[in-house]
Amino acid sequence: MEYEIPADLLYTPDHEWLRRDPDREDEVTIGITEFAQEQLGDVVYLELPTEGTELTAGAPFGEIESAKTVAELFAPVSGELIGVNGELEDRPELVNESPFDEGWIVRVRTSKVDELDSLLDADAYRALIPED
Amino acid sequence: MTDQEHSSPLVHLALRDRHMAQGARFAPFAGWEMPLQYEGIVAEHLAVRERVGVFDVSHLARAWVEGPDADELLRSVTTFDVTTLPVGQAHYSLYCNETGGIEDDVFIYHLPGERWLVIHNAANADRDFERLRAVAGNAASEVTPETVMLAIQGPEAIGLLGTVVSAEIPSMQPRECAELDWRGTSVLFARTGYTGEDGGECIVDAEHAGALWDALIDGGATPAGLGARDTLRLEAALPLHGSDIDATTHPYEAGLGFAVSLDDGAPFTGREALAALKAQPRTRRLAHLAARARGVIRAGFAVREPGGTEPICCLTSGAYSPSLRLGIGMAYLPVEQATRGTMLEVDVRGRALPVEVVRRPFYRKPED
Numbered sequence: 001m002e003y004e005i006p007a008d009l010l011y012t013p014d015h016e017w018l019r020r021d022p023d024r025e026d027e028v029t030i031g032i033t034e035f036a037q038e039q040l041g042d043v044v045y046l047e048l049p050t051e052g053t054e055l056t057a058g059a060p061f062g063e064i065e066s067a068k069t070v071a072e073l074f075a076p077v078s079g080e081l082i083g084v085n086g087e088l089e090d091r092p093e094l095v096n097e098s099p100f101d102e103g104w105i106v107r108v109r110t111s112k113v114d115e116l117d118s119l120l121d122a123d124a125y126r127a128l129i130p131e132d
Numbered sequence: 133m134t135d136q137e138h139s140s141p142l143v144h145l146a147l148r149d150r151h152m153a154q155g156a157r158f159a160p161f162a163g164w165e166m167p168l169q170y171e172g173i174v175a176e177h178l179a180v181r182e183r184v185g186v187f188d189v190s191h192l193a194r195a196w197v198e199g200p201d202a203d204e205l206l207r208s209v210t211t212f213d214v215t216t217l218p219v220g221q222a223h224y225s226l227y228c229n230e231t232g233g234i235e236d237d238v239f240i241y242h243l244p245g246e247r248w249l250v251i252h253n254a255a256n257a258d259r260d261f262e263r264l265r266a267v268a269g270n271a272a273s274e275v276t277p278e279t280v281m282l283a284i285q286g287p288e289a290i291g292l293l294g295t296v297v298s299a300e301i302p303s304m305q306p307r308e309c310a311e312l313d314w315r316g317t318s319v320l321f322a323r324t325g326y327t328g329e330d331g332g333e334c335i336v337d338a339e340h341a342g343a344l345w346d347a348l349i350d351g352g353a354t355p356a357g358l359g360a361r362d363t364l365r366l367e368a369a370l371p372l373h374g375s376d377i378d379a380t381t382h383p384y385e386a387g388l389g390f391a392v393s394l395d396d397g398a399p400f401t402g403r404e405a406l407a408a409l410k411a412q413p414r415t416r417r418l419a420h421l422a423a424r425a426r427g428v429i430r431a432g433f434a435v436r437e438p439g440g441t442e443p444i445c446c447l448t449s450g451a452y453s454p455s456l457r458l459g460i461g462m463a464y465l466p467v468e469q470a471t472r473g474t475m476l477e478v479d480v481r482g483r484a485l486p487v488e489v490v491r492r493p494f495y496r497k498p499e500d
Contacts (some may be wrong), residue, residue: 041359045428047483049346063458063481065428067452068359070481089426093174116311 002050003035003129006100010116011125012076015039017100018119026113029083031041031104032064032095035129040066043095046088048073048106053081057115062105064095073105077115083107139311145190146280146338147289150345154355162254164191167357172356177363177454179354181495182329182400184286186345186353192281193257194335195264197248197276201378202445203270206248208400211383213393217242222322226383227263228390228402234386234407237371249320249335253280253373268397280341282334284348285356285364287497289331290323294371296347297321297334306330315340326361326390328368328457363451366460367495374420375431376448376462382409385464386418417470420494421447421487423459426479428452429487434479435463437487445470447478453494459485460494 005011010018010028013032014037021027045065055061055075062073085104088094093102110116120128142165145151151158167188170176179185186187197206203215212225219242227235236256241249250413252260257276264272294302297319298312309322320335336344349355362372371377377386383406384392394407423429429450450461461478467488469476474489 040170040452041169044174044457045426046452047427065452067363067454068168070428070430096172 001039003033004100005033005122005126007122008102009050010119011122012074012119013128014074014076016074016076018076018116019104020116026079026110027082027107028077028110028116029104029107029124031099032073033125034099037096037099037103040064040069040071042056043092045103048084049081050132051081051084055079055081056114072089074120075108076113077108077110079108079110081106082109133449142476143191143328145188146341147188147190147345150342151188151355154349156355156357159358160289161358162191162253164256166191167355169357169359170355173357173363175357176354176356176360180286180329180356180360182287184284184288184331184353185354185356185360186348187283187285188280189283189361190276190280190332190347191254191276191492193252193254193260193276194281195252195261195272195276197250197264197268197272198272199247199268200246202246202248202268202271203242203383205271206250208267209263210238210240210399211216211392211396211402211406212240213396214240214242214248215396215398218307219244219448220322222307223367224391226388227260228383228406229379230405232382232402234373234377234381234383234388235263235379237373237377237388237391237430239322239324240321242311243311243313253375262424278338279335280338281347282336282341282344282346282348283325283327283331284334284353285325285327285329285331287330287455288352289329290324292348292351292353292398293321293332293334296351297344303333315343319344326370327364327369328370329364329497347414363454365456366462367453367455367493369462369492369494371418371462372449381418381464382406384409385414385416414467416445416464416466418448418462419465419470419489419494421455421461421463421476421478422490424486424488427459427483427485429459429461429478429485431461435465435487436477436479436484437479438475440477443479444476447484450478455495459487461487465489
């Protein structure tokens with residue numbers, strides 16, 4: 001199966017993506033990849049912190065529940081949570097249906113912009129996806 | 133769902149290629165490689181609730197007991213008085229141990245010619261068959277490998293079966309069973325299931341099973357896996373052996389007293405213990421819990437008083453209910469707390485999720 005991996009995003013080995021804000025270089029939008037949502041199956045609930053919470057790169061900050069399992073969300077970068085996708089409260093399935101767009105999960109204002117340099121580009125991430 | 137430890141290779145389903153063609157994702161279950169899901173648990177679940185789904189449940193063990201005293205032999209090992217079961221009827225029953233604990237839950241079909249079919253859970257198959265062998269000897273035979281069992285469930289299931297399998301099916305009543313001619317072979321059909329929906333289950337020889345599967349799919353049935361089977365049965369508040377009932381639980385506290393016949397006076401394994409348990413007041417009861425905030429409750433999570441720290445018990449089953457869009461589960465609660473409306477909380481990895489004791493089943497069909 002060929003998974004969509006948009007070229008303009010950054011990725012983590014935990015199958016999360018980051019989109020840099022075109023206007024504000026320290027702000028990023030975070031979600032999970034198409035591969036991740038496919039592995040999880042039907043997403044039914046997300047447990048997320050409230051805006052203003054400080055995240056630490058590498059530390060878990062939330063949970064994503066699917067019909068069959070639960071996975072932790074790890075902060076790809078350090079910083080302040082400045083937005084949560086409220087649509088997911090009533091429609092968690094957006095994470096499955098539109099993982100890179102309507103299914104975005106949180107927005108973060110990074111406190112260490114250079115942490116973004118250690119993330120993967122699309123080609124490096126694609127190499128991590130197991131051949132089915 | 134629990135999986136037993138099996139060192140031997142997984143048993144493959146006869147229809148494995150067809151499941152793969154439908155995009156199945158497989159998982160080991162009780163020694164079998166089973167389809168966990170195809171399109172997705174929620175979509176399959178809703179297809180069964182709204183239309184019709186087909187499950188390959190060939191992992192369920194199938195054994196015949198035959199002969200003039202087959203009913204008496206079965207009566208001696210199961211809790212329900214099968215000697216009263218007319219030909220062409222199926223009934224739920226239990227194997228209990230000498231202390232009244234539930235060793236397995238089973239379905240027993242009475243067929244013409246002094247033939248009885250017993251359906252066992254896959255995880256207990258070997259032990260269950262030994263139990264039959266011990267009383268019936270060579271009158272008991274297993275037919276699991278050479279047959280396939282399909283469950284067709286949903287509001288459109290009977291209509292589909294009437295078209296695909298036999299025009300006799302729509303006139304059959306719940307729990308009726310019959311051997312029906314189909315394309316030169318025999319399909320053993322029973323109007324039974326494990327989803328809370330109307331429908332039936334078909335047992336057919338493995339050689340013809342592919343054609344039956346294809347005909348059901350072509351007729352509009354959605355292939356559904358063990359994932360949806362688990363959420364459907366939980367919404368219907370049907371217990372799963374190995375999770376909600378086992379050798380440490382007894383039928384009365386599990387709400388399965390209807391499957392225990394004591395009035396006929398016949399001896400059967402566990403009878404004395406069950407008679408004593410029935411006469412005693414219950415200390416706990418299998419209760420049904422619905423989450424009152426967003427979140428998913430799952431088997432093994434601790435149940436507490438609101439604001440409490442000490443666990444009262446743990447959930448025996450738990451899942452996200454696709455029909456109700458909330459977390460649901462079951463747990464053995466002390467009787468004083470097992471009453472409708474009691475508010476409790478479940479420990480979801482350190483987070484307290486409020487739950488309410490509700491009546492069973494969780495899900496009711498719209499017309500009910």
